[in-house]
Amino acid sequence: MDYLLQTTGYIFQGAGVTLKLFIITLAVSLPLGFLCAMGKTSKVKSLRLLMELYTSIVRGTPLLLQLFFVYYGLPILIPGLRFERFTAAAVTFILNYGAYFTEIFRGGIQSIERGQYEASRVLGMSYSQTMLRIVLPQTVKRVLPPVSNEAITLVKDTALVVVLGIGEILRNSKEIVSRDFTISPFIIAAGIYLALNYLLVVLFRKLEKRYAVYE
Amino acid sequence: MNREMISAKGLRKNFGNLEVLKGVDLTVSQGEIISIIGPSGSGKSTLLRCLIHLEKASAGSIHIEGEPIVTTSAEGVVHTPHERQVRHRCRKLGMVFQNFNLFPHKTALENVTEALLVVAKQDKKQAEIRGEEMLAKVGLSDKRDTYPCYLSGGQKQRVAIARALAMGPDIMLFDEPTSALDPELIGEVLQVIKQLASERITMLVVTHEMTFAREVSDRVIFMDDGRILEDAAPDKLFTDPDHPRIKTFLEKML
Ligand SMILES: Nc1ncnc2c1ncn2[C@@H]1O[C@H](COP(=O)(O)OP(=O)(O)OP(=O)(O)O)[C@@H](O)[C@H]1O
Ligand SMILES: [Mg+2]
Numbered sequence: 001m002d003y004l005l006q007t008t009g010y011i012f013q014g015a016g017v018t019l020k021l022f023i024i025t026l027a028v029s030l031p032l033g034f035l036c037a038m039g040k041t042s043k044v045k046s047l048r049l050l051m052e053l054y055t056s057i058v059r060g061t062p063l064l065l066q067l068f069f070v071y072y073g074l075p076i077l078i079p080g081l082r083f084e085r086f087t088a089a090a091v092t093f094i095l096n097y098g099a100y101f102t103e104i105f106r107g108g109i110q111s112i113e114r115g116q117y118e119a120s121r122v123l124g125m126s127y128s129q130t131m132l133r134i135v136l137p138q139t140v141k142r143v144l145p146p147v148s149n150e151a152i153t154l155v156k157d158t159a160l161v162v163v164l165g166i167g168e169i170l171r172n173s174k175e176i177v178s179r180d181f182t183i184s185p186f187i188i189a190a191g192i193y194l195a196l197n198y199l200l201v202v203l204f205r206k207l208e209k210r211y212a213v214y215e
Numbered sequence: 216m217n218r219e220m221i222s223a224k225g226l227r228k229n230f231g232n233l234e235v236l237k238g239v240d241l242t243v244s245q246g247e248i249i250s251i252i253g254p255s256g257s258g259k260s261t262l263l264r265c266l267i268h269l270e271k272a273s274a275g276s277i278h279i280e281g282e283p284i285v286t287t288s289a290e291g292v293v294h295t296p297h298e299r300q301v302r303h304r305c306r307k308l309g310m311v312f313q314n315f316n317l318f319p320h321k322t323a324l325e326n327v328t329e330a331l332l333v334v335a336k337q338d339k340k341q342a343e344i345r346g347e348e349m350l351a352k353v354g355l356s357d358k359r360d361t362y363p364c365y366l367s368g369g370q371k372q373r374v375a376i377a378r379a380l381a382m383g384p385d386i387m388l389f390d391e392p393t394s395a396l397d398p399e400l401i402g403e404v405l406q407v408i409k410q411l412a413s414e415r416i417t418m419l420v421v422t423h424e425m426t427f428a429r430e431v432s433d434r435v436i437f438m439d440d441g442r443i444l445e446d447a448a449p450d451k452l453f454t455d456p457d458h459p460r461i462k463t464f465l466e467k468m469l
Contacts, residue, residue: 115316118269119375122310123330123382124302133333137320214362215319 007176008188014172015192018158021086021168022196025093025154030147032094033101038131040106051102058099064160067092071164089161097154104146108139141211148204155196169193218245219281220307220386220417221266226275228261235261237441238275243386246415250428250449253438254464259421262438263388266419267308268301279307280385306334309384313391315371317363317378323350324359327378335382349377353407369400373407380411387411387418394423425468429453437461 040051058066071088074081083091112135120130159170169192173185221243228236235258243249251259264270266277268284274293277284282304286294295301318326324346331342350356353373363371372392379387389408393401405427411418412431422428428435428449435452437445444458456462 113316115312115314116318119312119316119318121269121302122267122305122308123378124306124334125330126299126302129333133329134318138318141320215364 004184007180007185010176011169011172011185011188011192014167014169015196017086017166018155018168018192019196021089021093021158021161022155024090025097026151028094029097029101032098033105034136036098036102037105037109040102041109055099055102058096059103063092063096063157064163066096067160067164085161085164085166089164089166093154093157097150100150101147104143104150105139108143109135111142112138141215144204144208144211148200148208151200151204152197155193155200159193219243220245220247220279221419222276222278223266224276225287226262226265226277227273228258228265228270229273235441236265236272239441239443241436241443241446243417243419245385245417247417247434248412248415248432249419249434249436250432251419251421251436251438252423252425252428252464253436253444257438258441259438260390263310263390263419263421267310267388268295268305269310271295279304306382307385308388309379309382309386310388311372311375311379311390311392313394315363315368315375315395317371317375319363322360322362323355323366323374323377326363326374327381330378330382345381346377349381350374352380352410353377354403367400368396369403372396372404376404376407376411385417387416389418389420389422391421391423423468425453425465437464 036051036054039047040055042048067089070092071083071085074083074088116134116138117130120134125134158168161168162171162174165171169189173189176185177183219242221241223239223241226236226239226241227234239258239262241262251262253259261270265272266279266284272285272293274287274291276286283296284301284304288294296304318329321329324343327346327349328339328342331337331345332339335342337345347356347359350359353376355370355373355377358366358370358374363374366374372395376392392408393404396404401424405424408418408420408427409431420428420432430449432449434446435449436443437452437456437458439460445452445456445461447456452461453465456465
């Protein structure tokens with residue numbers, strides 16, 4: 001009994017790290033995605049190209065490679081720029097997820113009919129008023145399902161930081177497995193991931209319901 | 216009473232190689248009710264859209280109540296004032312679209328108050344009073360908290376009219392306001408427009424409703440292939456048009 005409590009506690013410690021990475025990533029990459037999507041749909045060509053470059057590089061290469069690059073590669077490329085493990089992981093995840101969110105939001109923004117812009121315009125609204133009050137709120141509703149998918153993927157992707165030796169759920173479980181020759185830590189780990197994702201599903205369902213009052 | 220509300224001269228518009236407006240001259244005086252009719256693709260919508268600057272004219276000039284929206288120099292250089300200035304001047308115009316273009320995430324009342332809040336910078340209370348007044352005017356007071364998706368086409372269009380009116384425009388532009396409606400809903404929208412006409416709000420109405428055009432308008436403009444073919448009183452245009460084309464068109468419409 002004591003043993004089980006102790007191992008579970010250790011894995012939960014890892015869950016704290018996982019959760020921290022998850023929350024930081026979402027909290028920064030969502031707004032980042034929104035901003036980049038605005039850039040990608042703006043009239044400024046150089047901005048559009050820059051965003052295109054960003055999203056195609058990030059989405060076209062493995063997340064694992066990006067992790068290695070930020071942690072091991074950057075210090076070689078730019079001497080002195082050395083991130084602590086967790087920071088490196090957070091930076092990589094933010095940039096990675098930011099790119100996916102950019103694409104999702106871009107699609108959402110572009111799915112808003114031209115008539116919405118025109119109606120706003122003939123009422124005298126400026127471009128930024130139109131974006132903030134008319135386009136983005138409708139975009140949020142449309143992107144909820146894909147964003148919810150990404151969030152669930154993110155929970156699972158956090159396990160990748162094991163390669164940097166960060167003590168999150170998976171690493172902590174695996175440590176116990178190799179030490180004690182038991183698979184129960186893996187089952188506990190799976191349970192935690194499942195619980196996290198279940199929470200997310202419930203949360204997003206609530207949000208979707210709130211946006212269901214129209215259309 | 217003869218104040219010049221809109222003056223367009225030599226107005227041209229092309230989309231790439233396609234010339235859609237080929238030199239349109241149009242003057243609208245205060246209180247005039249003008250219908251614009253003509254075959255599909257003749258440039259009726261484009262004309263309205265240029266007047267309210269949803270499209271930028273390729274040449275010619277537009278003045279709204281004497282203030283320029285577009286001018287063209289003798290050398291043919293098209294000039295538009297600063298974007299903010301254009302936006303400000305175009306606030307004299309209100310526009311109603313064929314597809315309503317209501318904001319789906321806002322209730323009927325919020326649709327009407329949105330621009331009052333963010334453009335006219337009214338406070339919430341003030342905007343709501345004005346918004347309710349406008350909804351009452353189009354007979355939709357009981358729908359104030361309803362989202363557009365629960366409104367019929369006719370009700371949607373009436374909200375759209377209320378939304379445009381709320382900003383207190385001097386001139387209303389209607390682009391086929393009843394074309395997207397089921398036949399039994401057309402009447403309620405035309406009724407509202409007729410009421411505005413009786414208040415002598417200056418308006419330009421692109422329409423395929425010939426009876427409406429004939430009954431309500433002071434002038435009817437027939438557009439064909441990017442030009443105004445005839446601009447006359449309704450009785451003249453509907454009974455004795457100068458151009459045989461117009462006769463053929465009207466026969467087809469009836
Ligand atoms: N944004 C655009 N890009 C390219 N062509 C356009 C654009 N808008 C309109 N056109 C073209 O311009 C021409 C005139 O269009 P417009 O919508 O003004 O006609 P209309 O008289 O309003 O016709 P309808 O009665 O069908 O509404 C059409 O040939 C149309 O295809
Ligand atoms: Mg049209």
